[in-house]
Amino acid sequence: MTQKLILASNNAGKLKEFGELLGPLGFELHAQGEFNVPEAEEPYHTFIENALTKARHAARLTGLPALADDSGVCVNALGGAPGVYSARYAGEPKSDANNNAKLIADLAPHADKSAYYYCVLVFVRHADDPQPVIADGRWNGEIVAEARGSNGFGYDPHFLIPSLGKHTAELSSDEKNALSHRGQALRALVEKLKSA
Ligand SMILES: O=c1nc[nH]c2c1ncn2[C@H]1C[C@H](O)[C@@H](COP(=O)(O)OP(=O)(O)OP(=O)(O)O)O1
Ligand SMILES: [Mg+2]
Secondary structure, eight states, rough: EEEEEEEEEOOOOHHHHHHHGGGTTTEEEEGGGGGTOOOOOOOOSSHHHHHHHHHHHHHHHSOEEEEEEEEEEEEGGGGGGGGGGGGGGGGGSSHHHHHHHHHHHHTTOOOOOEEEEEEEEEESSSSTOOSEEEEEEEEEEEESSSOSSSSSSTTTGEEEETTEEGGGGGGGGHHHHHHHHHHHHHHOOOOOOOHH
């Protein structure tokens, strides 16, 4: 039996990656936008609290199980910024181009360009589920001022994977999903769901 699952996100890049990763596992995926679920507030300072809030919000408004992702890029020389604030680093309205420009400018004086992508996923069976299923993933790289590649989304044109010699926007979706913070977290989550 296929399980209906609401993806509690309005980010087209994430929704594409979730479809690629979860579609083959037999979930019947629906973006929250199909049910006119408006964007949830993300008022917290931790990824986990924001992800849980997004998942509960979507489950409450649809009556269906929901999966939320809160993620970002954490830059070591910037003390982990933009981190949980990655989506609105350059202010509202959210803009990948403005966020990338601000990140490159802020990092320019620093020699250490190391960074990592971080992703927390939260699955709830219903809005008041007392046992949300949680998994996370991390992907190390470096921020590069020059943009390269046109795949992916967000900070991908500027995120270099040194061992591959490629920016993450130069990877195919299969290559990215096999390695990414989101791919790692989703595989861990699916293992937990199997034994839950
Ligand atoms: O694989 C990635 N490749 C590039 N950039 C990424 C990635 N993963 C997260 N990011 C960046 C995009 C955004 O600036 C922030 C997520 O913010 P976050 O609040 O979790 O998502 P969002 O507001 O775009 O959509 P939503 O909350 O509806 O899921 O981190
Ligand atoms: Mg968000």
